[in-house]
Amino acid sequence: MALLDVNHLDVRFALRQGDVKALRDVSFSLDRGERLGIVGESGAGKSVAAFSLLNLIAKPGYIAGGSITFDGQELTGLGERALRKVRGHRISMIFQDPMMTLNPVLSIGEQMVECLKAHRRISSKEARAISLRKLEQVQIPSPEKRLDQYPHELSGGMRQRIIIAIALLLDPDIIIADEPTTALDVTIQAEIMALLLELCEKHNVGLILITHDLGVVSQVTQRMLVMYAGRVIEQGPTREIINDPQHPYTQGLINALPQMATPGERLNQIRGSMPSLSQLPSGCPFHPRCDFTQRHDGSERTPCKTEVPAFVRSGNCEVACHMVAELQDAERIVAEEDNS
Amino acid sequence: MSQTTQAAVKPPTEPIQQDGPADMNPAAGGDSLLEIRGLEKRFSLSGDFLEQLKFRRGRIVREQQHVHAINGVDLDIRRGESLCVVGESGCGKSTVARTVMGLLRPSAGEIRYDGERIDHLDSKALLPFRQRMQMIFQNPYASLNPRMTIQQTLEEPIRLHHPDWKPQQVVDKVHEVMSSVGIAPDWGSRYGHEFSGGQRQRIAIARALAVDPEFIVADEPISALDVSIQAQVLNLLMEAQREHHLTYLFITHDLAVVEHFGTRVAVMYLGRVCEVAPTATLFARPRHPYTQALMSAIPRLEDDRPQHLRLQGEVPTPVNLPSGCVFHGRCPHANERCRREIPRLITTDEGGQVACHGVEEGRLS
Numbered sequence: 001m002a003l004l005d006v007n008h009l010d011v012r013f014a015l016r017q018g019d020v021k022a023l024r025d026v027s028f029s030l031d032r033g034e035r036l037g038i039v040g041e042s043g044a045g046k047s048v049a050a051f052s053l054l055n056l057i058a059k060p061g062y063i064a065g066g067s068i069t070f071d072g073q074e075l076t077g078l079g080e081r082a083l084r085k086v087r088g089h090r091i092s093m094i095f096q097d098p099m100m101t102l103n104p105v106l107s108i109g110e111q112m113v114e115c116l117k118a119h120r121r122i123s124s125k126e127a128r129a130i131s132l133r134k135l136e137q138v139q140i141p142s143p144e145k146r147l148d149q150y151p152h153e154l155s156g157g158m159r160q161r162i163i164i165a166i167a168l169l170l171d172p173d174i175i176i177a178d179e180p181t182t183a184l185d186v187t188i189q190a191e192i193m194a195l196l197l198e199l200c201e202k203h204n205v206g207l208i209l210i211t212h213d214l215g216v217v218s219q220v221t222q223r224m225l226v227m228y229a230g231r232v233i234e235q236g237p238t239r240e241i242i243n244d245p246q247h248p249y250t251q252g253l254i255n256a257l258p259q260m261a262t263p264g265e266r267l268n269q270i271r272g273s274m275p276s277l278s279q280l281p282s283g284c285p286f287h288p289r290c291d292f293t294q295r296h297d298g299s300e301r302t303p304c305k306t307e308v309p310a311f312v313r314s315g316n317c318e319v320a321c322h323m324v325a326e327l328q329d330a331e332r333i334v335a336e337e338d339n340s
Numbered sequence: 341m342s343q344t345t346q347a348a349v350k351p352p353t354e355p356i357q358q359d360g361p362a363d364m365n366p367a368a369g370g371d372s373l374l375e376i377r378g379l380e381k382r383f384s385l386s387g388d389f390l391e392q393l394k395f396r397r398g399r400i401v402r403e404q405q406h407v408h409a410i411n412g413v414d415l416d417i418r419r420g421e422s423l424c425v426v427g428e429s430g431c432g433k434s435t436v437a438r439t440v441m442g443l444l445r446p447s448a449g450e451i452r453y454d455g456e457r458i459d460h461l462d463s464k465a466l467l468p469f470r471q472r473m474q475m476i477f478q479n480p481y482a483s484l485n486p487r488m489t490i491q492q493t494l495e496e497p498i499r500l501h502h503p504d505w506k507p508q509q510v511v512d513k514v515h516e517v518m519s520s521v522g523i524a525p526d527w528g529s530r531y532g533h534e535f536s537g538g539q540r541q542r543i544a545i546a547r548a549l550a551v552d553p554e555f556i557v558a559d560e561p562i563s564a565l566d567v568s569i570q571a572q573v574l575n576l577l578m579e580a581q582r583e584h585h586l587t588y589l590f591i592t593h594d595l596a597v598v599e600h601f602g603t604r605v606a607v608m609y610l611g612r613v614c615e616v617a618p619t620a621t622l623f624a625r626p627r628h629p630y631t632q633a634l635m636s637a638i639p640r641l642e643d644d645r646p647q648h649l650r651l652q653g654e655v656p657t658p659v660n661l662p663s664g665c666v667f668h669g670r671c672p673h674a675n676e677r678c679r680r681e682i683p684r685l686i687t688t689d690e691g692g693q694v695a696c697h698g699v700e701e702g703r704l705s
Contacts, residue, residue, distance in 0.1 A: 041566035155654050185428035186593065187651055190637035194650075212567060215639025242641055256571035258600035259641070263619065266578070267600070269571035273536050 001072075002029035003173060003206060004053070009066035011045075011052050020277045022048045022061065024230050030174065033204040035197075037221035037238060039214060039253075043274055044227040046210045050176045053208075054087050071173070089119045092167040094177040098159035102151040108135075108162055109147030112169060119170055134165040138195060157188035164196060174206040181216070193220060214254060218242045226250045229285035230277055231308075236317025246319040249286045284309050284322060292323045301326065373555060373587050374417040374440065379449035381435050382406040385659065408658045409435040411611040411666075412449070414685065417555075422581065422588040424602035424619070426595060426634070430655060432611040433591045437559045440589065441475050442466050453555075471501040474548035478560035480540035484532035490543055491528035494518065494550050501551045517546040520583075521576055538569035542576060549580060559591045574601060595638050599623050607631045610666040611658055613685065617692025627694040629671050629704065665697065673698045 011023035023045050030036050038046040051057050053068055055075065068075040070086065078086075095101045103111055112131035113124055122130075128147065135143035138161040151159055160180065167175050177196065181189035197220050200207045209221055217224055217238060224241055226234040226249065234247040245251045252270035254260065261267050272289040275281055281288050287304040295301055303309070303322045311318040312325045385405040386392045394403045410432040417423045425433045438444045440451060442458065451459040458469055474497075477483040484493060494514045498505065505513075515525040521542040532540060541561060548556055558577065562570040574597065580586060592598060598605055598619065605622045607615045607630065615628040626632045633649045651670045656662055665683050668674040675697075683695040698704035 041568060157654055185655075186595070186637045187428065187633055188654065190639070191650060193639070213639060214567075215641055218641045219639050253567055254641070256568050257641070258571075258574070258596045261600060263600050264578075266575050267571040269575055270568040271572075273538055273569060274566070 003032045003034075003071060004030040005067075005069040006049075006053070007067045007069075009049070009052065009068065010064040011048055011057060012062060012064045014060040014062065015278075017278065019064075021064075021280075022230055022277060023052065026066070026227075026230075026232050028225055028232065028235060030206050030208065032173065033200075033206055034223065035200060035207040035209065035221045037217035037224035038208065038210045038227060039212065039217050039224055040227035041212060041274055043229075043277065045230040045277075046227050047178055048230075049227065050093075050178055050208055050210050053176065054091060054093070055083055056087075056093075085119075088115065088172075089170045090172050091174045091176065092170070092172040094160075094163050094167050094175060094180045096179040097183050098156065098163050099151065101163055102159060104151055107148050107150055108154075112147070112166055115166060115169055130169070131165075134169055135162070137168065137199065138162070138165045140165070156184055157192060160184060160188075160192050161195070164192070164199070168199060168203070168205070171203065172205060174208065175200065176208045176210070178210045179212070180209075182211070182213075189216075196220070214242065214257065226253070229275055229280060231285060231320065233286065233320045234317060236315070240315055240317055244315075246314045246317060246324050247286075247321050248290050248292050248323070252289075281305075283307055284320075295326075371418050372416040373419045373454060374415075374589070375450075375452040376413055376415040376417075376436070376440065377450045377452075379410055379413040379415075379436070379439060379451065380408075380447045381410040381432070381439055381444060382408055382447045405659060408611055408661050410439070410446075411661065413608075413611070413613050415606055415613060415616070417587060417589055418604075419587055420585060421603040422590055422601055424590045424592060424598040424605045425608060426592055426598055426605060427608035428593060428634075428655060430610075430658060431608040432658070433593075433608050434559050435611075436608070437475070437557045437589060437591050441473065441557055442470070443475075467501075471551045472553055473555040473557065474551065474553040476541075476544050476548050476556060476558040476561045479564050480537055480544050481532075481564070483544050484540055486532055489529050489531055490518075490523070490535075493532070493543065494528075494547055497547060497551050513550060517550045520549065520580070521546045536569075537565050538572055541565060541569075541573050545573070545576060545580065549584065552584070554585070555587045555589070557589045557591075560593070561590075562597065563592065563594065570597075577601070595635060607634065610655065610661065612666055613695065614667065615692065615694045615696075616685070617688075617690065617694075621690045621692050625690065627688060627692065627699050627704070628667075628696050629673055629698070630667050665695075673704055675703075 006029065007027050009023055009026040012019040012021050026049055038049060040046045048057060052063055063076050070091065075086065109128060109131060113127040116122060116127040116130060131147060132143055135146055140146055140158060140161050154162065180196065181192050184192060193216060209217065211217055221238045223236065224238045225232050226247065228249050234241060234245065234250050241250060242254065245254055255268040256270060258267060270289055275285065283303065283305040287293050290304065293301050293304045301322055309320040309322045309325065311320050312328060314324060383406060385407055386403065392402050392404055393400055413436060425436060427433045435444065439446050446459050450457055453469055458466060491514060494517060495510055498510050498513055514528065518525045518528065523539060523542055523546065535543065562573050565573060581588065590601060602619045604616065604618050606613050607628065609630050615622065615631045622631065626635050633651050636649045653670050656669060662669055664680045665678045668678040671678065677697050683697050683700065685693040685695045686700050687693050696704065
């Protein structure tokens with residue numbers, strides 16, 4: 001059984017105008033030591049998906065259905081006290097902006113010791129020693145000195161290293177990293193990503209990496225989910241999806257990257273923009289922007305507009321697309337006819 | 341930390357200023373639309389006169405601290421090209437854009453537009469130039485006035501630059517630019533907040549195009565947008581360039597965009613230009629060690645593990661600039677000369693320019 005199992009997760013935000021369905025029918029799993037990427041544009045629900053794992057979605061958000069099983073324990077409906085044993089301890093988080101995550105009035109050492117003592121019965125001296133060791137692991141220059149420094153004295157890259165050290169402090173099983181390098185410069189981003197990857201591999205820690213950057217996902221993760229308008233639309237091994245995306249949206253996303261076009265030529269754009277979650281189109285949420293709602297002969301593929309597509313297997317991937325399903329059916333019929 | 345007056349950092353930049361215009365750009369003939377020479381911009385960190393007074397060793401002294409945002413930049417922008425300026429945050433790329441547009445007054449140096457010096461003009465004298473050069477900002481959520489309708493937003497620059505136009509002419513022009521960026525003209529009565537990020541950036545582009553400029557400065561125009569929308573806006577910018585024969589100064593940190601969009605690229609580090617080259621040349625063979633590190637840091641879709649060149653340390657603050665080459669503290673090839681002497685831009689055989697002692701001496705390929 002997988003370490004983390006998410007099944008048919010539904011998350012809603014209760015607003016005055018009615019419920020906004022931020023996540024619908026999201027299922028995925030993560031094995032011990034596995035690295036999973038969640039990709040999507042803003043508003044796709046990727047952060048909500050990660051936050052809801054630890055029930056960190058603020059009111060008016062709530063988990064409306066589905067289950068989250070971690071190491072055999074059901075996390076939905078768990079009380080705050082019990083959740084706190086998991087949060088930061090067995091599953092820790094890294095957020096986008098390191099300045100927002102660190103407490104500006106506490107020194108780095110105090111924050112790390114506080115975190116350790118909240119979860120373990122140890123002396124301050126021991127806690128400080130562990131903190132120092134973790135700072136060494138994240139390759140911070142002169143770690144001893146950093147323990148007594150305050151967040152504002154450190155640069156952005158250094159702060160994010162501290163955050164990683166704090167995330168690793170209690171030897172978690174899973175780290176959830178929400179756009180951990182978006183606020184950083186390219187050269188620093190590359191260093192932080194390499195460090196995170198190295199540490200996860202060395203300590204066999206699972207990683208859920210949330211990002212909009214397909215390049216980062218393709219270099220760090222083994223499997224990925226592509227999200228669109230609150231749903232998972234494609235998931236599978238990262239290499240397979242990057243090299244041969246099946247869903248028209250994933251294809252569009254990859255083809256829209258400037259490196260996929262000849263310099264100076266038009267980029268392959270996806271028309272329109274992602275619908276707001278309160279005004280979702282019927283059927284497949286992507287159909288108004290999709291180029292494949294018509295068949296080759298010009299006839300309309302009606303289910304695109306009326307039915308939410310179910311997942312179909314394609315290689316090692318799962319794709320939620322009527323076109324892919326239809327093509328597979330057609331191939332199967334041809335194969336059966338050949339056989340008979 | 342603090343230095344007494346700015347004198348301490350100033351002398352090293354002077355050699356660049358003196359022989360800059362003479363031998364820096366042998367290739368740049370009369371086709372330069374914009375010439376930047378020895379541009380410097382400092383921002384004071386010390387507040388007003390009274391705040392600068394400090395009590396030191398029994399005496400009152402005046403101390404000033406400056407952020408040295410740009411330190412001697414020479415650049416030529418040729419007619420019809422897209423010059424991309426890349427660099428990490430704090431390298432001064434946006435300050436270059438704003439100084440060129442006259443939004444900031446340079447501390448030293450010259451900016452010439454079409455042969456005429458514009459950096460010291462007052463706003464009245466600058467008005468005819470403002471019509472010819474327009475700007476697109478990074479954040480379309482902040483650059484559109486929330487209390488103006490789109491129609492008003494787009495009419496404003498036209499009325500300012502063409503006071504003699506009849507109302508119908510103005511309306512026609514607004515409709516024309518709206519259609520050209522793919523915004524339906526009958527949406528003119530809506531306000532900015534009713535549009536998505538990508539649509540707002542289209543409107544910002546329409547506003548820049550409304551006065552038929554020949555030169556557009558775009559400061560990170562797509563970095564606030566989602567991936568699928570970025571492609572739409574880049575396509576629009578390229579279409580506009582073809583249709584209106586525009587020249588772009590394009591500021592970005594995204595090298596993938598540069599490779600696609602730029603005719604030439606200038607790489608900046610800590611307020612200096614370290615390399616300028618035609619895009620294809622730069623991507624095929626980056627010469628400056630910083631450019632090489634920057635390029636290797638782009639996350640690629642390809643299979644291989646990140647093989648990026650790790651730089652030591654982080655970008656120093658632009659308050660206390662390092663001596664010599666600004667990059668020497670992080671450069672794996674730095675030697676004594678790099679720590680002492682500021683490298684000048686030298687022309688390479690491939691038509692680019694690079695400011696690196698190592699390349700000049702032949703130590704680096």
